[in-house]
Amino acid sequence: MSRSTPLREVHESLGATLTDFAGWQMPLRYGSESAEHSAVRTAAGLFDLSHMGEIHVTGPQAGEALDYALIGHLSVLEPGRARYTMIVTEDGGVLDDLIVYRLRPEEFMVVANASNYTKVAAELAERTKSYDARVEDRSDSYALIAIQGPNSTAILGKLTDADLDNLKYYAGLPGEVAGIEVMIARTGYTGEDGFELFVRPEDAVRLWNALSEAGADLGLRPCGLSARDTLRLEAGMPLYGNELTTETTPFDAGLGRVVKFDKPGDFVGRAALAERTAPGRRLVGLVARGRRVPRHGYPVTREGEVVGEVTSGAPSQTLGKPIAMAYVSADALEKGDLAVDIRGSHEPVDVVDLPFYRRNK
Amino acid sequence: MSSIPDELSYTKEHEWLAGLDDGRTVTVGVTAFAAEALGDVVFVQVPEVGATVEAGDAVGEVESTKSVSDIYAPVGGEIVETNPAVVDDPSLVNSDPYGEGWLFRIRIEGEPEDLLSAAEYATLTSGES
Numbered sequence: 001m002s003r004s005t006p007l008r009e010v011h012e013s014l015g016a017t018l019t020d021f022a023g024w025q026m027p028l029r030y031g032s033e034s035a036e037h038s039a040v041r042t043a044a045g046l047f048d049l050s051h052m053g054e055i056h057v058t059g060p061q062a063g064e065a066l067d068y069a070l071i072g073h074l075s076v077l078e079p080g081r082a083r084y085t086m087i088v089t090e091d092g093g094v095l096d097d098l099i100v101y102r103l104r105p106e107e108f109m110v111v112a113n114a115s116n117y118t119k120v121a122a123e124l125a126e127r128t129k130s131y132d133a134r135v136e137d138r139s140d141s142y143a144l145i146a147i148q149g150p151n152s153t154a155i156l157g158k159l160t161d162a163d164l165d166n167l168k169y170y171a172g173l174p175g176e177v178a179g180i181e182v183m184i185a186r187t188g189y190t191g192e193d194g195f196e197l198f199v200r201p202e203d204a205v206r207l208w209n210a211l212s213e214a215g216a217d218l219g220l221r222p223c224g225l226s227a228r229d230t231l232r233l234e235a236g237m238p239l240y241g242n243e244l245t246t247e248t249t250p251f252d253a254g255l256g257r258v259v260k261f262d263k264p265g266d267f268v269g270r271a272a273l274a275e276r277t278a279p280g281r282r283l284v285g286l287v288a289r290g291r292r293v294p295r296h297g298y299p300v301t302r303e304g305e306v307v308g309e310v311t312s313g314a315p316s317q318t319l320g321k322p323i324a325m326a327y328v329s330a331d332a333l334e335k336g337d338l339a340v341d342i343r344g345s346h347e348p349v350d351v352v353d354l355p356f357y358r359r360n361k
Numbered sequence: 362m363s364s365i366p367d368e369l370s371y372t373k374e375h376e377w378l379a380g381l382d383d384g385r386t387v388t389v390g391v392t393a394f395a396a397e398a399l400g401d402v403v404f405v406q407v408p409e410v411g412a413t414v415e416a417g418d419a420v421g422e423v424e425s426t427k428s429v430s431d432i433y434a435p436v437g438g439e440i441v442e443t444n445p446a447v448v449d450d451p452s453l454v455n456s457d458p459y460g461e462g463w464l465f466r467i468r469i470e471g472e473p474e475d476l477l478s479a480a481e482y483a484t485l486t487s488g489e490s
Binding site: 017028029032033034226229230291292293295314315343 | 397400401403404406422424426427429455
């Protein structure tokens with residue numbers, strides 16, 4: 001039996017196609033996913049992300065505890081700021097990718113993926129038990145609504161006195177939106193400017209409706225997971241379960257910069273990661289020359305030999321061509337001339353730098 | 362509830378056939394139910410004109426943002442025509458699945474089998490939506 005977010009009835013009344021995602025009934029799309037995708041690129045989109053997990057870590061040693069448990073340097077984070085980081089196994093495999101907010105000097109909020117947060121909370125509790133810090137899975141205390149796209153500041157600005165202009169990317173502040181208490185974070189997973197609003201579950205419907213109304217004349221559309229996936233893929237952002245798994249390290253994924261070897265003290269995975277900084281394969285972007293779409297799990301080939309695997313793929317609206325991310329051996333990348341085995345036929349692809357899409361700032 | 366025109370025949374693979382009553386050449390497309398399940402269709406591959414196919418053969422593909430599905434020959438025969446408009450503009454499968462979004466025409470050999478009436482297809486899809 002899968003779980004529903006507090007916005008389930010709103011989605012149904014909007015005619016959403018619901019899908020099971022990590023044990024949750026989530027909107028896949030409301031109408032045309034292409035229209036949803038382009039609304040976020042050109043105007044704004046509204047997303048229900050209430051399936052994400054929120055884990056609070058509090059106490060005098062909360063920062064030090066997270067420095068040990070995660071690969072980032074969280075104790076130096078200023079209150080009100082956020083960081084993208086990961087939790088890895090002893091051997092350096094990725095257990096989850098995370099955003100950590102420092103809410104107060106002694107309180108952090110770790111936002112984890114729906115499929116992982118129970119595991120992450122347990123792992124954090126285990127890793128931090130010798131520190132003066134407390135780990136609490138508070139996922140049931142939050143709904144999460146994101147508004148993303150170039151018009152999101154204008155829409156949110158209608159409903160709040162919060163100083164949005166001075167709220168930096170990867171920062172968060174408590175505030176009121178439409179009279180509702182929320183934590184406003186300038187984060188997202190679409191490649192556009194936007195906000196994520198953490199709100200009490202009982203206020204979620206009221207907040208969603210207020211945002212919908214405020215955005216009606218600014219092109220705001222509700223968007224499902226399908227558009228979220230194509231938006232993040234164009235933006236070159238990894239998805240846990242596709243680009244990131246326990247079989248991959250941050251270095252494999254091209255995210256070595258998030259491993260903070262220069263922070264003081266040991267951290268879980270440090271020794272293993274130090275040995276794995278130069279992997280034999282790389283995560284790259286592929287653009288198909290034809291119209292058929294490389295998809296998750298399809299082999300990448302060179303002269304008929306398998307040299308890698310596609311982790312995510314979709315038709316890109318922005319580029320007008322199919323795009324994919326794939327792990328490919330460094331050796332084959334040097335030689336070039338790659339193809340993807342699309343159900344038996346080897347379709348040529350070009351390797352490109354990630355991301356596929358970067359917004360004009 | 363997606364539309365299921367009475368005058369068409371259907372397959373369990375969510376295709377429709379038109380023109381069975383008039384003669385030996387039928388038009389084939391995918392149903393509105395299938396189009397909705399696929400989402401926005403971005404690529405359609407139709408069979409080669411002149412190809413001889415058997416019922417159940419995979420003869421093409423319909424690809425959407427999230428998935429790809431094979432198109433099957435609903436009956437055996439010869440492919441006599443394909444729809445260039447739907448190849449150029451695959452979104453016709455979503456906007457007009459029973460009209461402009463048709464895929465190909467087959468000249469039937471032998472007798473069609475295992476086709477469903479509109480009522481039978483409605484029953485089939487009522488449990489899947």
